[in-house]
Amino acid sequence: MFKKILIANRGEIACRVAATARRLGIKTVAVYSDADANAKHVHACDEAVHIGGSAPRDSYLRYERILDAARATGAQAVHPGYGFLSENEDFAQACADAGLAFIGPPASAIAAMGSKAAAKTLMEKAGVPLVPGYHGDRQEPEFLKAEAARIGYPVLIKASAGGGGKGMRAVGSADEFEAALASCKREAAASFGDDHVLVERYVTRPRHIEIQVFGDTQGHCVYLFERDCSVQRRHQKVLEEAPAPGMTEERRREMGEAAVAAARAVGYVGAGTVEFIAEQDGRFYFMEMNTRLQVEHPVTEAITGHDLVEWQLRVAAGERLPALQDELRIRGHAIEARLCAENPEAQFLPATGWLRVFRMPRASEFDVAPVRVDAGVREGDEISPYYDSMIAKLIVHGETREQALSRLDAALADTHIVGLHTNAAFLRRVAASRSFTTADLDTALIERERDVLFGGPGLDLACAVAGVAARVLAEEAQFENADPWSRRDGWRLHGAARRRMELDVGGQRHVAYLAYQHDGSHLLQLGEAQHPLRARSLGGDRFDVSLGADRWELAVYRQGESYAVFAPQGSLSLVWIDAIAHAAEGSHDAGRLTAPMPGKLIALHVSAGQKVHKGQPLAVMEAMKMEHTIAAPADGLVEEVLYGVGDQVGEGAELLRLKKPA
Template identity: 85%
Template sequence: MFDKILIANRGEIACRVAATARRLGVKTVAVYSDADAQAKHVRACDEAVHIGGSAPRDSYLRWERIIEAARATGAQAIHPGYGFLSENEDFAAACAEAGLVFIGPPASAIAAMGSKAAAKALMEQAGVPLVPGYHGDQQDADFLMGEADRIGYPVLIKASAGGGGKGMRRVDRPEDFIEALASCKREAQASFGDDHVLVERYVTRPRHIEIQVFGDTQGNYVYLFERDCSVQRRHQKVLEEAPAPGMTEARRREMGEAAVAAARAVGYVGAGTVEFIAEQDGRFYFMEMNTRLQVEHPVTEAIVGHDLVEWQLRVAAGEPLPARQEDLRIRGHAIEARLCAENPEAQFLPATGRLEVFRTPPASEFSVAPVRLDAGVREGDEISPYYDSMIAKLIVWGDTREQALARLDAALAHTHIVGLHTNVAFLRRVVGSRSFREADLDTALIEREREALFGVEGVPLACAVAGVAACVLGEERRLETPDPWSRRDGWRLHGMARRRMELDVAGQRHVAFLDYLHDGSHALELGGERLALRSRELGQDRYDVQLGQARWTLAVYRRGESFAVFAPQGATAVQWVDAIAHAGEGAGEGGRLTAPMPGKLIALHVQAGQAVKKGQALAVMEAMKMEHSIAAPMDGVVEEVLYAVGDQVAEGAELLRLKTA
């Protein structure tokens, strides 16, 4: 086993690797960018080395600096985590040349699987089923469109060197092909430095099922069963589970053996994942092989009872696989939810900001447990625009899928994040949807369940307002003094005191009145109805609240005039409005078009004076590794363009102005 390793990554995966290394007695070296100087993964390791600026290209993608850091600190091996350099054959080769062990497959295996087109040709030779499509090198736009016509719509354009849903577009009509191709190529170039794409038939109602494989230097291979990753948004995974619901033993063995055949074909060593697209009838086709550990590996660990990072370290150190195929068994069911900084109600736009509150249920880290949390951030940390939007991973295990579902819903209900948009409430709705609950799975599940997932009220209005009132009363009680003239409990010699509360609740303005009664009790008037209000503090930020006959246990977090109310049904944001300060609000802004998030302007499709139609694409922004199209909200004429391609743009910045035609 190694004495010291360097972890060439950041966030939760760097913390994850460091935890296993610490358990095995292996010292660790972290690397960090300017933005990550105070990051959790830096503190999780024994040593840390600064490698450059905040942008990945200035730090985590500068492999020569990472190798220098490893040699300077005496590390014997480098763990690449996932993303960044984990599937970079040049980096793997450079590690070997520097006398360092790359904790991953040999460079030749990364090269063989790095190109989707080349990998599919190799898989065809190995007898692994493929989706019909064009996987060649010809990249002329007209030629590729001809291939799409031959295959038949809908088709899927995919970056040949891609992964993680980047550089991927579904195209339903020939007239949309050229624009989708250009967008794919831009995103592929930005993410992978290679704009080659392939075109395949789009499988209707596909399931995304992947097989975890492992190989060692002695030529031994195993598969650690499957994961279903069908629940996706923007071609990126949202929920993953193991084993796949409805999988028969015969199909599991068939897919597992196909995955091992794929690994053998390239002389694979270490952890890898072979991804398949599966039809509803069980037929499956090779999609790609990810030559690294996957984000969703914890669900496999939960059902097999093995630490896959430990396996990686042992195999990289030259040891044989810790188990044979006949030793591996499936135990129970596990589900992983990716907690992301994004706004599901705004087409999952990524969000940035400070984690003012980050409270999670009691959980274990990096172990097989009913509830597990893998996080690379702490309360108070900033989510920056430089890296992807994932905050943490919440993993649950149960004896059955039903038990795992119940545990996941409870765990999400006790996950409180304040300071920026997240997908936590959305995840709860997905977990509770009919399709997911009944395991009616395919990659269009979110779209199918749209009515149940979007535009749903999180907390009843009365509950949200009562929560704010309870928080205010709790603060007043904590400030009570023996001096009757200094007390803030609203007592009056005669009658009662009344406090007007003008509140913005989930974007809607409401007025309520909090009454301080002469006997020391309280009442709340809302919408013309006045009800008795009782509240009791249960601990930090937690309240037992009763309004009339309704009673709730709430968590309420106050930051200035902003309140976040968490109830059993969900969460909502409330803003206490200063009526004087906000007088005159609501004046129209005409034809302003603003940036929905901080990012880089990578394409402009219009110029000043050009007429446009409602829904027409005007510009494209890139943030957190994804492209976002800005569309015209109305018919009109572009009056002014305020930024140029390549400019960094702040959230809310005005990009261009439209006027009605």
């Protein structure tokens, strides 16, 4: 076994690998960029080496610097994690050439599966089922459009070298094809340095089922069962579970054996995932093979009881697989939720900012348990625009799917993140939706359940206001032993004192009154209703709050004039409005179009003086590896364009100005 390894990655996966290495007595070396100088993964390892600037191309993608760091620290092997260089055949070969073990498949296997088109040709020869489509080298738009017509609409355009939904578009008709193709090629070139695409028949109501495979250097290859990853947005996974609901033993064996055949066809060694698109009737087709560990590997660990990172280390060190096929069993059910910095209510735009509050449910980290949290950040860390938007992974395990669902709901309810938009509440709604609870799964689940997943009411307003009032009273109590002139308990010689609370909730104003009674009790009035308020601190930010006949245990976090209230029923953010400051604010210029997140301006479709109509695409930004189109909110005339293609812009930066047409 290795004595020291270098982890050529960052964030959660770097911490995950370091945790297993520490358990096995293996020393670890972290690498970090400027932005990650104080990141969690740096402190999780025994040593750390700075490798460059914040942008991945200046650090985590510079493999010559990573190899220099490995040599300088005496590392014997390199674990690539996932993303960045994990599926880069040149990096794998460079490790081998430098005398370092690459904790992953051989470069030849990465190369064979790196091109979706070439991989499908290989899989066809190996007898693995394929979706009808065109996977060749010809890339002329007219030819690809003709192939799409031959296949029959709807079709799916996919980046040949891609993954994670980048460079992928579903196209419903010939009229949409050329624009979608151009967008896919542009995004593929930006993400993978290769704009080649393939075109396939778009399977309606597909399920996304993947098989975890593992091979060793002694000729053994096994499958560790399946994961259902059908719940997606923008072709990126939201919830993953194992085993797949409704999977029969016969179909499981059939898919598993097909996955092993795919792995054997390329001489696979280490951890890999063979991904299939499955019809509702059970028919399945090879989609791609990911030649690395997957983000969702913890659900497989939960149902098999095996540490897949340990398997990777042992196989890379030349050992036999820790278990063969007839020794593997499924135990219970596991679900993983990806907590991301994004705003589901704004088309999942990525968010950046500071984790002012980051409280996760009590769990074991990077280990099998009823509740597990895998995170690469801590409270106070920044989510920057340079890297992926995932904050953490929440994994639950139960004896049955129903038990796992119950544990997931409780764990998400106990997840408190303040400081930036996240998808935590959205995940909870998805997990509670009819389609998910009844396992009516396909990749369009989120769109199908849109009415219940978006625009939810959140926490009851009265409960949230009572939480703010409880926090106010707790802060006032800190002064109860002060002299009479400094006390803040609202005492008045004549009559009861009333405090006016003007609160902004999602852009809407609400006024409440907190009344201080002579006997020390309090009343809270919201609208016409007035109820007794009782609040007791439970320590820290937690309170036992009663409003009339209702009673809750709340967590209330304050950041300046902003309050975030969390309860088992949901959460709500409120801002206490300073009336004087608000009166001094100027009116908002409705003609401004601003960047919804930090990123790079990669396309401008209009120029100054041009007339535009409502919904017309004006510009395209790239942030966190995805493209985002900015459209005109109304008919107008472009008055001024303030940035050019290639410019980096901050969140809220004014990109261009519109005015009403004459």
